Amino acid sequence: MYQYNQFDHDFVRNRVNQFRAQVERRLDGSLTEDEFKPLRLMNGLYLQLHAYMLRVAIPYGTLNSRKMRQLAYLADKWDKGYGHFTTRQNIQYNWPKLKDVPDMLDALADVEMHAIQTSGNCIRNVTADHFAGAAADEIEDPRPTAELLRQWSTDHPEFQFLPRKFKIAITGAPNDRAVTKAHDIGIRMVRNDKNEPGYEIIVGGGLGRTPMIGKTVREFLPKADLLPYLEAILQVYNLNGRRDNKYKARIKILVHETGVEQLTAMIEEAFETQKAYHQAPPAEMVEAIEAQFTPPEFDKNPVDEAKLSKVVGADPLLRSFMETNVHDHREPTHAIVTISLKPIGGTPGDATGEQMRVMASLAEAYGYDELRISHEQNVILPHVHRDDLPEIFKVLKDAGLATANVGLLSDIIACPGMDYCALATARSIPVAQELSNAFEDLKEQKDIGPLKIKISGCINACGHHHVGHIGILGLDKAGVESYQITLGGDGTETAAIGERTGPGFSYEEIVPAIERIIGRYLEIRESDEEEFLETYRRTGADPFKDALYSDEKEAA
Amino acid sequence: MSVIVRDSGFEKDTWEAEGGLFIDLEKYGQDLAERSAENTCIDIPNDVAIESLKGLFGNAAMIRIPFPSFADGRGFSLAKQLRQHGYEGRLRAVGHVIADQYGFARTCGFDEVEIDFALAGRQPEDQWLARAPKQDLSYQNKWLSERELRNN
Numbered sequence: 022m023y024q025y026n027q028f029d030h031d032f033v034r035n036r037v038n039q040f041r042a043q044v045e046r047r048l049d050g051s052l053t054e055d056e057f058k059p060l061r062l063m064n065g066l067y068l069q070l071h072a073y074m075l076r077v078a079i080p081y082g083t084l085n086s087r088k089m090r091q092l093a094y095l096a097d098k099w100d101k102g103y104g105h106f107t108t109r110q111n112i113q114y115n116w117p118k119l120k121d122v123p124d125m126l127d128a129l130a131d132v133e134m135h136a137i138q139t140s141g142n143c144i145r146n147v148t149a150d151h152f153a154g155a156a157a158d159e160i161e162d163p164r165p166t167a168e169l170l171r172q173w174s175t176d177h178p179e180f181q182f183l184p185r186k187f188k189i190a191i192t193g194a195p196n197d198r199a200v201t202k203a204h205d206i207g208i209r210m211v212r213n214d215k216n217e218p219g220y221e222i223i224v225g226g227g228l229g230r231t232p233m234i235g236k237t238v239r240e241f242l243p244k245a246d247l248l249p250y251l252e253a254i255l256q257v258y259n260l261n262g263r264r265d266n267k268y269k270a271r272i273k274i275l276v277h278e279t280g281v282e283q284l285t286a287m288i289e290e291a292f293e294t295q296k297a298y299h300q301a302p303p304a305e306m307v308e309a310i311e312a313q314f315t316p317p318e319f320d321k322n323p324v325d326e327a328k329l330s331k332v333v334g335a336d337p338l339l340r341s342f343m344e345t346n347v348h349d350h351r352e353p354t355h356a357i358v359t360i361s362l363k364p365i366g367g368t369p370g371d372a373t374g375e376q377m378r379v380m381a382s383l384a385e386a387y388g389y390d391e392l393r394i395s396h397e398q399n400v401i402l403p404h405v406h407r408d409d410l411p412e413i414f415k416v417l418k419d420a421g422l423a424t425a426n427v428g429l430l431s432d433i434i435a436c437p438g439m440d441y442c443a444l445a446t447a448r449s450i451p452v453a454q455e456l457s458n459a460f461e462d463l464k465e466q467k468d469i470g471p472l473k474i475k476i477s478g479c480i481n482a483c484g485h486h487h488v489g490h491i492g493i494l495g496l497d498k499a500g501v502e503s504y505q506i507t508l509g510g511d512g513t514e515t516a517a518i519g520e521r522t523g524p525g526f527s528y529e530e531i532v533p534a535i536e537r538i539i540g541r542y543l544e545i546r547e548s549d550e551e552e553f554l555e556t557y558r559r560t561g562a563d564p565f566k567d568a569l570y571s572d573e574k575e576a577a
Numbered sequence: 578m579s580v581i582v583r584d585s586g587f588e589k590d591t592w593e594a595e596g597g598l599f600i601d602l603e604k605y606g607q608d609l610a611e612r613s614a615e616n617t618c619i620d621i622p623n624d625v626a627i628e629s630l631k632g633l634f635g636n637a638a639m640i641r642i643p644f645p646s647f648a649d650g651r652g653f654s655l656a657k658q659l660r661q662h663g664y665e666g667r668l669r670a671v672g673h674v675i676a677d678q679y680g681f682a683r684t685c686g687f688d689e690v691e692i693d694f695a696l697a698g699r700q701p702e703d704q705w706l707a708r709a710p711k712q713d714l715s716y717q718n719k720w721l722s723e724r725e726l727r728n729n
Contacts, residue, residue, distance in 0.1 A: 046704070051704060052700075056675050178684035260654050300724060
């Protein structure tokens with residue numbers, strides 16, 4: 022894991038002091054409210070419906086027990102005893118007081134953490150595959166690049182006042198778990214035909230009110246050219262992105278209006294200049310970053326398979342957990358454990374301080390002191406020896422953290438919605454909770470199979486509904502919540518934007534409507550193995566529209 | 578009237594008093610013979626393409642880039658482009674730049690910032706000096722200085 026050097030420490034501490042001074046300068050009138058707002062946003066501080074909200078970065082989703090315990094400490098000391106993990110590998114505290122925020126930032130700096138650029142019209146916290154460094158299918162660990170990007174983008178002098186926010190995601194595996202095609206820039210680590218490492222660069226993806234799948238502007242970019250190339254993209258965007266309309270200001274609109282060919286030509290031209298002048302970090306520094314991500318010394322002991330299968334065989338709950346929440350590790354003796362923060366009927370992504378400490382202790386005892394946060398709002402133990410799985414399961418179960426639903430219907434992504442967010446037009450957490458309750462039988466969920474339901478409480482799409490197999494978008498129709506359904510969305514390497522089924526449903530109708538979709542799927546799937554998304558791709562939307570709306574037609 | 582912010586602090590704007598002229602880019606071609614590069618400052622809009630400026634470099638002791646709002650960051654990229662394409666004259670940001678942006682402006686290639694008295698009153702000199710390049714820790718500057726150290 023990356024350890025701060027003296028400069029990183031000084032930088033983060035200095036930043037806290039700057040923010041402390043900015044709060045004071047707001048109070049003494051040096052800064053107007055308009056001037057203060059982007060400065061506080063760049064330090065992760067939002068003004069929400071009921072209170073301030075502090076969004077803390079967990080760069081590329083990686084943390085250790087010490088950091089996790091500090092997140093628990095913040096939750097207990099300055100919030101109501103819990104935190105909310107988000108779809109961008111951040112954690113949000115929903116109830117801090119403005120006067121406490123500089124102290125919270127200082128407490129974060131104590132453990133090499135910060136809230137820098139988790140909001141604002143700048144380059145946001147860079148996200149990465151949550152299985153990075155562990156996944157069996159990985160070509161290369163994306164985190165050294167992600168850390169380099171964190172340093173490069175932090176307080177980048179040219180790109181702090183962009184037309185709009187700017188999100189970058191990176192993956193080092195062919196199976197895209199980082200939703201790279203729905204980011205302003207998606208980076209995929211690839212090899213060329215000479216087996217040299219490089220990057221595929223995807224630009225202009227995004228969700229929000231105008232969902233777009235990113236377009237590849239470079240199939241293969243040599244590794245050394247990454248920063249000047251990104252500088253070129255950002256410069257073209259900063260100078261040409263629209264500033265007349267906030268809803269048309271993201272780079273996806275520039276790609277759309279300029280055309281990908283012309284924009285690529287503009288980027289390549291800027292890149293030629295950047296390459297000549299870019300002040301790249303010294304090679305030694307890049308190597309020093311890479312060296313900090315060397316994998317741990319994995320326990321070489323063979324797995325006691327006989328014992329493991331006996332224990333698993335005797336415990337159906339453990340067996341179920343093994344099937345859904347445990348994934349292949351690059352070391353066959355090890356496994357990746359996903360801890361679901363989606364208990365049946367719970368708030369997706371919430372964890373109490375106590376639960377955070379339990380996860381920290383597990384990482385310390387069994388997981389080489391590593392933890393990850395996924396964009397799906399779960400927590401990962403990336404490296405555990407398979408012999409330890411039963412014990413880990415037992416501890417998780419006692420903490421209410423063993424829900425065996427990863428990848429299933431109730432593993433729902435939901436934005437905070439109207440319960441917290443000032444922008445929301447509808448509730449999303451209660452919809453997730455009621456859906457989860459309606460399908461509380463995990464055996465039934467397993468029969469339904471892999472299914473991604475994603476819920477957003479407004480058109481800004483923080484709940485990623487466009488890329489949900491089933492997407493739910495909550496809108497306000499003349500003062501009444503109305504939920505639109507989209508089907509067939511996909512956030513992986515086969516990315517697709519979901520298709521709207523038709524008229525929306527009221528709050529009372531939305532859960533039964535989803536039940537009808539699931540019922541129809543179970544009727545028409547060709548076999549138990551055909552997943553929901555496969556059925557949808559085979560049949561199209563018609564059978565599902567029929568299930569959703571046929572009663573109305575009959576009545577009419 | 579305005580205040581010029583430099584790394585040494587607040588200064589009076591002496592440009593016009595010393596015979597300097599501010600010329601809009603669109604009027605640049607007029608009366609060329611009557612002025613010298615030394616007394617020419619060209620005001621360029623912040624949405625101009627760099628290609629159309631290259632011919633001016635030798636004919637202007639100063640270029641001024643407007644910041645209509647501190648939230649409009651185009652000026653930072655334009656300054657950087659001017660430097661990257663070889664402009665070596667004086668570069669001034671004018672308008673709504675806030676003290677918190679001073680380090681960014683300097684790193685992007687501006688020599689100075691021109692603000693009005695009201696802003697200078699609201700954000701006095703010390704708030705700007707606190708963000709002067711020497712005080713402003715930045716990864717970009719650190720990379721730059723480490724490379725220079727190695728090259729020397």
